[in-house]
Amino acid sequence: MSSTELPGVRAANAAVAPKVATVRVAEGEELRSARLPGLTLTVRSRPPARSGLAPALYVHGLGGSSQNWSALMLLLEDILDGEAVDLPGFGDSPPPDDGDYSLTGHARALIRYLDAAGRGPVHLLGNSLGGAVSTRVAAVRPDLVRTLTLVSPALPELRVQRSAVPTALMALPGVAPLFSRLTKDWTAEQRTKGVMALCYGDPSRVDDEALRHAVEEMERRIRLPYFWDAMTRSARGIVDAYTLGGQHGLWRQAERVLAPTLLVYGGRDQLVSYRMARKAAAAFRDSRLLTLPEAGHVAMMEYPETVAQAFRELLNDYDRS
Numbered sequence: 396m397s398s399t400e401l402p403g404v405r406a407a408n409a410a411v412a413p414k415v416a417t418v419r420v421a422e423g424e425e426l427r428s429a430r431l432p433g434l435t436l437t438v439r440s441r442p443p444a445r446s447g448l449a450p451a452l453y454v455h456g457l458g459g460s461s462q463n464w465s466a467l468m469l470l471l472e473d474i475l476d477g478e479a480v481d482l483p484g485f486g487d488s489p490p491p492d493d494g495d496y497s498l499t500g501h502a503r504a505l506i507r508y509l510d511a512a513g514r515g516p517v518h519l520l521g522n523s524l525g526g527a528v529s530t531r532v533a534a535v536r537p538d539l540v541r542t543l544t545l546v547s548p549a550l551p552e553l554r555v556q557r558s559a560v561p562t563a564l565m566a567l568p569g570v571a572p573l574f575s576r577l578t579k580d581w582t583a584e585q586r587t588k589g590v591m592a593l594c595y596g597d598p599s600r601v602d603d604e605a606l607r608h609a610v611e612e613m614e615r616r617i618r619l620p621y622f623w624d625a626m627t628r629s630a631r632g633i634v635d636a637y638t639l640g641g642q643h644g645l646w647r648q649a650e651r652v653l654a655p656t657l658l659v660y661g662g663r664d665q666l667v668s669y670r671m672a673r674k675a676a677a678a679f680r681d682s683r684l685l686t687l688p689e690a691g692h693v694a695m696m697e698y699p700e701t702v703a704q705a706f707r708e709l710l711n712d713y714d715r716s
Contacts, residue, residue, distance in 0.1 A: 416615040418487045419608055421465050423472075426487065431507050433492035436480055437461065438508075441468055443476040449541065449710075450514040453479035454505065456523025456549070456693070457629055458590070460486030462612065463522065467695045470703040474710060475518060480508065482525070484625030496628035498524075498636040498645075502531040506539065515539035518710070519654075522546040522695060523666065524633060527645060533656075534648035542713050543679075544657040544706055547667040547692050550645050550675060551637040583614040596663035596691035649678040655716075656682040657709045659702055661690030683709065 418437075420426055429436045439461035451471070453464035461479035468477045481488035482501050491500065505528065509515045519540045521529030526548025533540040587610045591598040601609070616622055636645055656679040660672040669686070676684045685705045687694050695702045 416611075416618070418615070419462065419612065421462075421469075423469070424465065429508055429512070431511055434483060434504055434507065435489055436483070436504065436508055437487035439465075439468075439479040439481070441472050441477060444473045448474060448476040449518060451475040451477040451518040451520065452505070452509070452514070453477060454519070454521040454525030454529050455479070455482065455485065456521075456525050456547075457633065458485070458626060459522070459525075459693075460612070462486070462608075463693065463696060464520070466699040467520075467703055467706075470699055471706065474707065478514075480505065482528075482629075484621055484629070490621045490625060494628070496625060497632040498527055498531060500632070501528045501629070502535070505529075505532050506536055509536075509539050516541045518542045518544070518706075520544040520546070520695075520706075521548065522693060523549050524629060526550070527633065527636060530645060530649055530652065533654050534651040537653045540652075540654045542656070542709055543652060543654045544659070544709070545675070546659040546695050546702070547661060547664050548658075548675070549633050549667060550649065550671065552668055552671055583610045583617065586617070587613045593665055594692040595697060596661055596687075596689050597697075600697060646678055649675070650680065652679055654681070655709060655713055657685065657705055658682055659685045659687065659694050659705065661692060661694050661697075662686065662688035663690060664692045666692045 418426065420439075423441055425440050425442070427438050427440075429438050453461065453468065455461060455463045461481045464479040468479060471477060483489070483491040483504055484496060491504065493500075501524070509517065516539050519529045519533060519542070521527070521544070523546070526545040527550060529543060529545065530548060530550070533543045587606070588598070591601060591609070595601065639645070641647065658672065658675050658679065660667070660669055662669050672684055672686055676682050685702070687698055687701065690697050
């Protein structure tokens with residue numbers, strides 16, 4: 396993995412947490428570190444098929460990483476100059492110096508990266524937590540966003556699904572350390588299969604090779620000294636964002652988004668309710684809706700071809716407008 400200091404930006408002085416294992420890089424992908432003051436982001440990319448392609452930025456969800464977008468990035472490499480970022484404290488990005496894992500903190504990290512890299516405006520794609528963060532970026536900095544694609548975005552729900560309650564409880568003080576102690580004897584494979592059962596509409600769609608890679612990544616992450624802190628504080632950031640009203644409320648910000656928006660919802664999503672799809676379609680002023688009845692929370696991983704085709708249609712309409 397190369398290390399790149401963005402033009403005009405000084406390298407951060409904060410110590411980076413020690414690497415416990417090598418992060419997997421799929422064939423054709425590259426990793427680099429983008430250093431900003433007080434912040435270091437790992438960026439995964441594929442060399443563009445040709446020069447002049449529109450830039451894109453992919454943003455993962457809670458507990459995920461840039462690897463969540465590898466399949467979709469590959470399918471769209473002929474039309475996008477794509478980058479997938481590891482949010483602070485996730486994937487291979489170390490924690491931020493200020494310990495800010497709020498939705499605003501994550502959004503600020505993306506904005507700072509895009510401003511420093513000079514890649515905006517980008518096609519911005521986000522899943523779950525990354526969808527909420529991307530919504531905030533698109534609302535407050537419309538100059539940085541060409542189109543917005545949200546896969547099961549973590550937008551506030553009045554009635555949270557029962558299956559999503561344990562994730563929400565992680566935001567409470569003391570819950571994460573307790574869970575860590577209770578599950579200390581779980582193997583990485585047990586943890587991985589548990590996450591897949593929660594996030595996939597049909598976990599049996601995951602082949603043996605993909606499962607092996609996911610287990611290896613889980614083994615790596617669970618050894619990171621800041622793993623539970625990043626999870627807990629980011630979960631708390633989502634819960635806190637749900638309680639905000641006024642102009643900072645996520646639904647109010649969704650109404651402010653000017654970029655053409657593709658919304659993707661899974662009928663078997665256990666974390667973001669399928670019933671929120673129509674509410675979201677009404678909130679985003681220039682939106683289109685893709686519903687996948689058999690998909691779970693990570694449609695871009697379960698049905699990447701379908702999501703890629705929907706994005707191509709969005710891009711074609713954007714280019715014609």
